[in-house]
Every structure is written in C-alpha cells, then in structure tokens.
Amino acid sequence: MLEKETNPTISKSTGLPRKRFYRARAHSNPLSDSHFPIPVSPSHVDYSVHYPIFFASDGQVNCSKKIQFADVGCGFGGLLISLSTLFPETLMIGMELRDKVTEYVKERISALRVTNPGQYENVSVVRTNSMKYIPNYFEKGQLTKMFFLFPDPHFKEKNHRRRVISPQLLDEYAYVLGVGGIIYTITDVEELGDWMKSCLENHPMFEPVTEEQLEADPVVKLLSSATEEGQKVARNGGQTFQAVFRRIVPTS
Amino acid sequence: MDNQIEERENNRDIEVTPALIAVHPDQSFVSVAVGSDLRVYDLLGDCAVSLLDASGSPSHKDSIRAIRYGANGKLFVSAGDDKVVKIWSADTWRCISSVCSEKRVSAVAIRNDGRHVCFADKFGVVWVADLPELDESEAVVDKKAAPLLAHYCSIITSLEFSPDGQFVISADRDFKIRVTVFPKKPLEGAHEIQSFCLGHTEFVSCLDFVCTVNYPQGFLVSGSGDSTVRLWDITSGSLLDTCEVGAKAGHLESDGSDEGYSTVTDLCVILDSTLVAVAIQSLQGIVVVSCNLPAQSLSVAKVVSIAGENFIPTSLGSSSSSGSLWMVTGASNLPGFDYPSPSRVKVISGFKKSSPEPVEHEPNVMEDDDIPGGMKLLEKLQGSASIEEKVFLAAAEAVKTAMRNLLIKKQYPVEKREFRKRTRNDKKIKQ
Ligand SMILES: C[S@@+](CC[C@H](N)C(=O)[O-])C[C@H]1O[C@@H](n2cnc3c(N)ncnc32)[C@H](O)[C@@H]1O
Numbered sequence A: 001m002l003e004k005e006t007n008p009t010i011s012k013s014t015g016l017p018r019k020r021f022y023r024a025r026a027h028s029n030p031l032s033d034s035h036f037p038i039p040v041s042p043s044h045v046d047y048s049v050h051y052p053i054f055f056a057s058d059g060q061v062n063c064s065k066k067i068q069f070a071d072v073g074c075g076f077g078g079l080l081i082s083l084s085t086l087f088p089e090t091l092m093i094g095m096e097l098r099d100k101v102t103e104y105v106k107e108r109i110s111a112l113r114v115t116n117p118g119q120y121e122n123v124s125v126v127r128t129n130s131m132k133y134i135p136n137y138f139e140k141g142q143l144t145k146m147f148f149l150f151p152d153p154h155f156k157e158k159n160h161r162r163r164v165i166s167p168q169l170l171d172e173y174a175y176v177l178g179v180g181g182i183i184y185t186i187t188d189v190e191e192l193g194d195w196m197k198s199c200l201e202n203h204p205m206f207e208p209v210t211e212e213q214l215e216a217d218p219v220v221k222l223l224s225s226a227t228e229e230g231q232k233v234a235r236n237g238g239q240t241f242q243a244v245f246r247r248i249v250p251t252s
Numbered sequence B: 001m002d003n004q005i006e007e008r009e010n011n012r013d014i015e016v017t018p019a020l021i022a023v024h025p026d027q028s029f030v031s032v033a034v035g036s037d038l039r040v041y042d043l044l045g046d047c048a049v050s051l052l053d054a055s056g057s058p059s060h061k062d063s064i065r066a067i068r069y070g071a072n073g074k075l076f077v078s079a080g081d082d083k084v085v086k087i088w089s090a091d092t093w094r095c096i097s098s099v100c101s102e103k104r105v106s107a108v109a110i111r112n113d114g115r116h117v118c119f120a121d122k123f124g125v126v127w128v129a130d131l132p133e134l135d136e137s138e139a140v141v142d143k144k145a146a147p148l149l150a151h152y153c154s155i156i157t158s159l160e161f162s163p164d165g166q167f168v169i170s171a172d173r174d175f176k177i178r179v180t181v182f183p184k185k186p187l188e189g190a191h192e193i194q195s196f197c198l199g200h201t202e203f204v205s206c207l208d209f210v211c212t213v214n215y216p217q218g219f220l221v222s223g224s225g226d227s228t229v230r231l232w233d234i235t236s237g238s239l240l241d242t243c244e245v246g247a248k249a250g251h252l253e254s255d256g257s258d259e260g261y262s263t264v265t266d267l268c269v270i271l272d273s274t275l276v277a278v279a280i281q282s283l284q285g286i287v288v289v290s291c292n293l294p295a296q297s298l299s300v301a302k303v304v305s306i307a308g309e310n311f312i313p314t315s316l317g318s319s320s321s322s323g324s325l326w327m328v329t330g331a332s333n334l335p336g337f338d339y340p341s342p343s344r345v346k347v348i349s350g351f352k353k354s355s356p357e358p359v360e361h362e363p364n365v366m367e368d369d370d371i372p373g374g375m376k377l378l379e380k381l382q383g384s385a386s387i388e389e390k391v392f393l394a395a396a397e398a399v400k401t402a403m404r405n406l407l408i409k410k411q412y413p414v415e416k417r418e419f420r421k422r423t424r425n426d427k428k429i430k431q
Helices: A078-086 A099-115 A130-137 A157-162 A167-176 A190-201 A211-216 A218-225 A228-235 B002-014 B245-251 B374-382 B390-407 B414-423
Strands: A067-072 A091-096 A123-127 A143-149 A177-187 A206-208 A241-247 B020-023 B029-034 B037-042 B064-069 B075-080 B084-089 B095-100 B105-110 B116-121 B125-130 B141-143 B146-150 B156-161 B167-172 B176-181 B193-198 B204-210 B219-224 B228-233 B238-244 B264-269 B275-280 B285-292 B297-305 B315-318 B325-332 B343-349
Touching (some): A078 A218, A099 A123, A130 B193, A167 B193, A190 A206, A218 A228, B029 B064, B029 B075, B029 B374, B037 B064, B075 B105, B075 B116, B146 B176, B167 B204, B176 B204, B219 B285, B228 B245, B228 B264, B238 B245, B238 B297, B245 B275, B245 B297, B264 B315, B275 B315, B325 B390, B343 B374
Parallel strands (some): A091 A123, A143 A177, B095 B141
Antiparallel strands (some): A177 A241, A206 A241, B029 B037, B064 B075, B075 B084, B116 B125, B125 B146, B156 B167, B176 B193, B285 B297, B315 B325
16 A cells, blocks of 8 residues: 555655656757647746746736746756756756656655755746747846757767757757846867857857856856756766856847 | 658758749749759740750759749749759749759749849758849859858758848748848848748648738748738737637647648739638638738638538749739659659639638639630640549648658657667767
8 A cells, every 4th residue: 555655766765856767868859859748939838837836727817927048959968957056036947858867857856845945946947949939938138147068969970950959959048047147158168169169150140158257157167067967077077167157239 | 850851861861842832923834853954935925935954954953942923024043852943034034043052952042132042952051142123144154152051950841031031031840930130131141030930730731921002011821730820010020910720721620640641732812812721631622711910800701612622722823913822732753653653733713802701702723724724734744634633632631741751740659769779870970
C-alpha cells in the first residue's frame, strides 16, 4: 500500500524529481517535425496554466504581466530556478525541445512550489522548438532577457543551420526583445563561442555590453554556475566563452 | 523535416506541378506555365510570343513553380525546380538576366520600383538580386543573389512586396506570415521584422494586397489550408477579419477526415477593386470575397460555379484594366494519360471596379470564342484547343495530393515515428 503511494521518480529525501528518470537522448534534431501543441499566436498562450497564482483560470485576477525572460534550451532548468528568487516579480519561461527533460523541469517547479509556498510561482517551462516557434510565444519587444546557455554545438558545417544562434534567428530574437533587452550566451566549445560572438557582432540590432555593465549585472555570474551543464563544465575545469549583447535600434 | 526534404528529393519524379497563370497589368499579355513549359500570348498583337533565350530552348529544364509580372508591366519572372530565376523583358520577350539559386525555387516577387527581385528557396531562405536597367545592354546578365532573410527550415509558399515597397512579406507552411522591413541596402540582409501575422491554423498558401485610392498602403489578404481567407494590418500584424470560404463553398458537410478538402489554393485581388477571387481545392469555380476596407471586414459575396467542365482552377490572375479574372487548371507529369501536361484556360468577366455590391453585376464565365484572344490564345496557352474533360479531374486530384504531401504536416503513428528515429542518421553526430 505504502509502496504504491511512493513515486519512485521523486526523491524521498528532497521531495524533488530525480534526474535519472528523466534522462533522454543527448541531442534532439530541431529540424524534425513537431508533435506538441503550438499556440496560434502570443495571445493564445494560456498564462493561467503556467502561473496560476498570478492568473486565476476563472479570469477573476486581472493581471497584465507578460513573460519577460526566456531561457532557450533550458535543459534541466537550473538557471530558471536561480533567476526565480532573484527576480520574484518577473515572469520567466524555459523552452526545451526534449519532452522528458521538459517533464522533469515541470515536476521540479511544482515540487519547489509545494516545499516553498509563495515562491517559484513566476517560473514555468514549455516543450517547443524555439527555432521555429518563438514568435508564437512572444510579441514584438516583449522580452527583456534571453538566455542561450551551453547550446548544442552542431560541429559539422552542414549542421550549422541547426545552431540556435545564427544570423537569421537573431532577426527573430531582435524582434521579441525590447530595445535595451539583453541576450546572454555561454558555451564551453570555443568554436561555437566564436560563432555566437561573431553572429552578434555582425548583427545591426545588437551591441556588446561593456565590461563595467557585465560586472554590475548579477545575472552574468549565474551563466557559468547556475545550470547543470555549467556545473559539469566547472567540475571538469573546462574553459567557457560568453557573449552578452544588448538589443539596440538599428542605425540607418 | 530534413529527412522529409531528402525523401521528397528522391521521390520527385512522381511529383506533379500545378499549372500557373499570370496576366500583364495592362492585359497586354497572358502567360501560362505547365511543368517546364512557358507559354505567352500577346493580346495586343493577337499572336503567340516566341521567347528569346540565349540559353536555348526550353527555357526551363524542370517544373516552373512561380511566374509573375512586375507592377509596371516591364518585367516578367519565371522560376522553379531547375534553380534558375529568369527575368524577361515583357516587351521584347528576351531573357535579360538569369539568377542562379542553390536550391529549388518556390516563390518570386518583383518590387514595384522594378529594381529588385526576391525569390524563396525550398529551405526557407529568401534571396534578393538587383535587377538590371532595362535599356542597359544587349548581353544577358548573370546576377548573383544575396540572402535576405530566412524562415527556419520551412517551405516558403508565397512572397509579396507591400504596394509602397517598404515591406517584403513571406508566408510559410508553418502557418506563419512574416512582414520584414525592406532595407536600404538589401544585399546586406533584412534584419528588422515589422510583424508576424499569426492566426492561420494550417499552411499559408497565397498572399495578395487589396489596395484602393483611399487606402493606397493596402491591406494584406492571405489564403490557407485551414480553408479561410484572412485580412491583416501588416504594420501591427493584427488579424482584422477571417472569412470561412470552405464552408461557404458548400463543403460544410465534410466529415473532417479529408484535410485537403477545402484548402485555399490561390487567391487574386481583382485589381483596382476590393474583390478577391479565391480558388479552393475541390470547388469547380471560385468564391468571390468582398473586402470592406473602412470596416476592415471580409464577406463572401458570391460563389461563381463553372458548370459541367470539371474545372477546378489551380491558379488565378487578373489585370488592372479589365475587371476580368483569368484562371487555369492543369498539371504536369500527370501519370497514365495521353496528355502528360494538360491545361485549360478560362475567363470570368464583369467584375465591376470598386463596386460595393458586386452581386448586381453578375460576373460571368465567358465562352471560349468570346475570351480575349479567342481560340488562337487557347491553342497557345493550353497547348491544344481541346482536351478530354476527365483529364482535368485527374489533374485536380493529383495537384491536391502533391500539395498535401508538400505542405500538410505528417502525423506519423507512434511506431512509425520510433522507427524513423531509430533509422535516421543524425544520431551519429559525435560530441
Ligand atoms: C547542452 S543542453 C544545455 C541545457 C541548459 N541550458 C544548461 O546549460 O544546462 C542544450 C539543450 O537545448 C535543447 N535544445 C536544442 N535545440 C532546441 C530547440 N530548437 N528548441 C528548444 N530546445 C532545444 C536540448 O534539448 C538541450 O536540452
């Protein structure tokens, strides 16, 4: 009887979901067709599902908040969890392609909401292909921060078009980011680091954030420490390469 | 999607191509493309046009997927599976320039100033090339195109410039319409997205602008596999109205099992009017949708049926001067028939300019002898004066299947999906 009630995928000691039950194939092909629901437009995103405390489903609570941070390819969600308490009033979402990983993050957030009442209500996750459906989730200029932490490297030249940072996809990120919004990227793969940096440098709607501003930004420290991938790299003493850029009005 | 594209590349000998039609803005010429065959008829001179192409004949070595005239009537473009965009003088009918594409071409558009041509390839990239000055030189200029923008791995189904040339609009099979600011230096790419027009729930198949004296900036109309026509404000991306044309065309009773049942295949604004002719995949005729621009709304004005001829248009065209609608049906590579590439041209006349009450002026389907150019034109554009009717039903059916295969997302059953996963080769990419 008791055994039946214990969920083996939830750790008894922490009450949090155990990662090993949510392992999935290491890499997904972002080009393959989708089998998950896609909101027709940003106004179709059901905020009451993601942030029930802020948006009661009966429509009683009239909240005009919109998602402002997006963690693209959020993996197991470590960054979101750290950001949640740092910016408790800001709505944020992780976008993840692998369904088991997405399920893990969902479980992780609901467990944290249970064990810490009133907290973690501002974070959520969706299973989606960010390379295709960003405009379905966010309106023009809606976001203030976008994160791309340790994205899949796709080494082969022929697979470069699968990279989450590319000159063409930056057009879409520039569209959903408001002027002044910041895009954060980090990787332990030098070649990918160079690629992301040069894509951003060559884009007319982004400029690098200065060293002083990086120093002053509490989020920058999280880039290499908050996510599962970042921690793995740190444990192995790996080097990281970051590029942080601001969305600007194009000059012309 | 990668795999699907590759699969299609391998199976493409069985792919049929719908017949296309384009009408010169002054109705001086009418062009029809069936497969690799490009046919032009000169209505002013009342004779068939011979194309002058230094690269030899035929001008295209594979199926043509897009043809259109520039707004000022000086240029004509044709492009498709042979990866060459040909730019013709719509006066001498000499090919004045050809632009090579890396991939097969799915859509083209000419900017109203006649100085830029855009085309989309099968991988979702839109390219731009400068156009030569018409009186430049006698030699054929081979132009290089530069990438302008991209829809991430989607098929771009339609391209359009806004009437003022400020925006380029691209529609794809992922239900999306993107409005991009056309930059001062297009060869450096178009990075500023003005809006996304989101609302369709199936692939977007066609775009056009409704433009009047009072609304020179125009409004965008789009047709889709979701059997609707929608009206948009491109500056904000707002959906202004949705018109269920499938239902109005008498397909309401569809049991929903056949997704392609009332797909909008093409639409065409009857120029200088607020009427939109809409071709629907299983309708023998067209639906006329009327736009009320002050109210920003759409409504079905009329269904014009074409009795007894199995005529389901695959493409529509119109010119500003005439108030008539040109239609073609047909397909290339039709298996099992004596005519591998049959086509049939018809004209509906009597659309009154800017009339708010189109019903009073009954548009009527013209008899073959009465259409401009008459039998001589039909002989040229159809390739033959008469073809058995049953061929066209087969053509319509084949086009429907081809369109569905290309644009509707496959929902694989779970086992098949697992099998595809296990057998695909991108797994081996080493980290
Ligand atoms: C190497 S992991 C890094 C995860 C996390 N950011 C971290 O630092 O721990 C990259 C993640 O991006 C996800 N991903 C790859 N392509 C994606 C796409 N197109 N849309 C959403 N997620 C994607 C992968 O499934 C994977 O979980």
